[in-house]
Amino acid sequence: MNTQKLTSHSFHPAKAAANRPAASLLAQAMQTLRRWSQLARQRRQLASLSDEMLKDIGRSRADIEQEAGRPFWDDPDRR
Template sequence: MKGQRGYAIVQLLPGSGLSLGTLVRAAWHRLERWQQLARQRRQLATLNDEALKDLGLSRADVLQESERPFWDDPLVK
């Protein structure tokens, strides 16, 4: 088409309303969340016993949480 500018929205699943852009954004957000979880778990593992006591956590709690894989998100059911 002459004169058409911009990008076409590609429908991956007809009738579903899901576009390629939507799926890419969702994947990007998921990767960011995984990175956030991994960083938080690493930081938690570096806390000393006094800081853990202030949070009401034991070293065993921290060990259990820090051993979880990055994709294991407690907010996703």
């Protein structure tokens, strides 16, 4: 049996451990991108509401214009 061939295709814990931080970083980046997309969508939806609908939820057009004008990365939940 050729042991060199076996070790070249076997599991390497050190390499797997080195990939974990990269995978975690990628997962975190994907989560951030999803959150930014969600914020942008919600702000567009708010901006499209009629004045009557805004009155029903207790907001003014000025409130919504201010919120809709914020950049997508400005997350109020992360303050």
